[in-house]
Amino acid sequence: MKTLNLQPLLLLLVCLCHTSRSYSVDPGWAKKQADIFFCVDTSTSVYVLDYKIQLKFVADLVSRMDIGPSYTRVGVGLYSEDLYLHIPLNNTMSKDELISTIMAAPHHRGNGYISRGLSGMMTKGLTPTLRRPDVPHISVLFTDGDARDIQIAMDNANLARRQGIFLTTIAIGNRVNVARLGDYTSDPKPEFLYHVLDYSYLVSILPTVSKKLSEVEALASDQGVCGNNKFVDVVFVFDEAALGKKVSNKIKEFLQKITENLSLNSGKVRVGVMSKTCHQGDITLVQNLKREQLIENLKVDKGEEISYLIKITIRDSFTPENGARTGSLKRLVVFLDDYLREKREIFALLAKAKHRDQYEIFVINFGTNYDKGFIESLGTSKDHVIFLGSADELIIRKNEFTNIFCRDI
Numbered sequence: 001m002k003t004l005n006l007q008p009l010l011l012l013l014v015c016l017c018h019t020s021r022s023y024s025v026d027p028g029w030a031k032k033q034a035d036i037f038f039c040v041d042t043s044t045s046v047y048v049l050d051y052k053i054q055l056k057f058v059a060d061l062v063s064r065m066d067i068g069p070s071y072t073r074v075g076v077g078l079y080s081e082d083l084y085l086h087i088p089l090n091n092t093m094s095k096d097e098l099i100s101t102i103m104a105a106p107h108h109r110g111n112g113y114i115s116r117g118l119s120g121m122m123t124k125g126l127t128p129t130l131r132r133p134d135v136p137h138i139s140v141l142f143t144d145g146d147a148r149d150i151q152i153a154m155d156n157a158n159l160a161r162r163q164g165i166f167l168t169t170i171a172i173g174n175r176v177n178v179a180r181l182g183d184y185t186s187d188p189k190p191e192f193l194y195h196v197l198d199y200s201y202l203v204s205i206l207p208t209v210s211k212k213l214s215e216v217e218a219l220a221s222d223q224g225v226c227g228n229n230k231f232v233d234v235v236f237v238f239d240e241a242a243l244g245k246k247v248s249n250k251i252k253e254f255l256q257k258i259t260e261n262l263s264l265n266s267g268k269v270r271v272g273v274m275s276k277t278c279h280q281g282d283i284t285l286v287q288n289l290k291r292e293q294l295i296e297n298l299k300v301d302k303g304e305e306i307s308y309l310i311k312i313t314i315r316d317s318f319t320p321e322n323g324a325r326t327g328s329l330k331r332l333v334v335f336l337d338d339y340l341r342e343k344r345e346i347f348a349l350l351a352k353a354k355h356r357d358q359y360e361i362f363v364i365n366f367g368t369n370y371d372k373g374f375i376e377s378l379g380t381s382k383d384h385v386i387f388l389g390s391a392d393e394l395i396i397r398k399n400e401f402t403n404i405f406c407r408d409i
């Protein structure tokens with residue numbers, strides 16, 4: 001990266017000399033309310049001209065925004081060993097002043113710590129007192145390297161997500177670990193994680209980054225709900241055709257209610273629903289990144305045998321294409337009733353799924369005429385099984401389920 005590449009250098013000089021003083025706001029940014037904090041990589045590894053290109057990229061993004069105290073507010077931090085606050089979020093600068101101040105940012109140097117960049121972003125940039133409620137809070141972090149303290153960076157990223165901050169990462173060069181940077185980035189990754197091979201390519205992603213940032217909507221923070229400590233991919237499985245519409249609707253109502261208790265908006269918990277075969281109408285894990293979307297999808301009415309549903313859930317639902325993540329806890333919640341057939345198939349399928357703790361299995365059984373020992377043998381443990389007289393009890397006994405489900409996450 002330190003080899004001098006003449007072409008980008010020439011381009012850079014041209015760009016800097018032609019800085020225009022009249023900026024127009026992009027349509028997507030017009031009257032957009034957002035609080036955005038840039039974490040610029042000011043570490044030693046960033047070559048002096050590349051540093052200018054990085055600052056120019058931030059300035060160019062800002063030039064497209066509708067800057068003002070009641071629209072988009074921008075703050076800038078420079079991070080290496082620490083995060084140095086360069087422009088506070090509550091500044092009252094005009095767009096011109098903002099741009100020239102960004103371009104004049106000093107180069108602090110030192111080792112680049114993503115963990116400290118993220119921490120400073122929360123304590124000096126998007127602090128709870130400076131952030132406006134009900135507007136999206138977005139952090140845009142640049143890096144040309146890997147995190148030095150991986151776990152701390154991860155913890156800080158999780159903390160930020162819990163506070164409802166969207167984490168955008170712009171990775172530059174070939175020393176970055178893109179997969180790991182994904183852990184410090186919000187979902188969906190294609191919208192929040194960018195990688196260019198050289199600083200000179202930043203300009204090529206400018207329109208996309210600007211557009212995606214302008215589309216971010218305020219997110220309710222998920223503080224205090226369950227699932228903040230682990231990545232959990234859970235699929236609820238029930239047979240709509242066999243249970244009937246009435247019971248199915250009760251289950252959907254129950255799912256809607258428990259979403260309040262799951263850390264969905266933080267990106268930690270993903271929920272899928274498999275209730276019907278042929279896949280039409282199935283809700284995949286990736287479709288429900290936001291609580292509001294899940295609730296919308298549950299309202300769509302969509303009806304085979306539960307064993308078949310379990311089989312295809314295990315086969316198809318937990319694939320990356322369907323939104324499951326590597327390293328996440330994989331959980332299945334299966335709804336059963338007294339009219340259970342194909343017991344042997346179901347037992348075999350679930351036993352295989354539980355093998356080596358691949359999947360954790362929860363069972364909710366409706367009815368009074370059941371084989372207790374058999375149903376209990378289906379769950380990961382007896383504690384994973386709940387018996388309800390009928391689906392009518394789902395809502396009133398909801399906390400029993402959340403208590404079990406939320407125990408270790």
Ligand SMILES: *[C@@H]1O[C@H](CO)[C@@H](O)[C@H](O)[C@H]1NC(C)=O
Binds near residue numbers: 088090091092129130
């Ligand atoms: C911005 O917020 C800081 C910290 O709360 C405060 O000290 C400072 O006076 C504020 N600046 C403006 C311009 O309001």
Ligand SMILES: *[C@@H]1O[C@H](CO)[C@@H](O)[C@H](O)[C@H]1NC(C)=O
Binds near residue numbers: 260261399402403
């Ligand atoms: C689930 O969420 C509801 C609504 O926010 C709350 O009242 C309830 O205490 C939560 N239950 C658990 C077990 O966290």
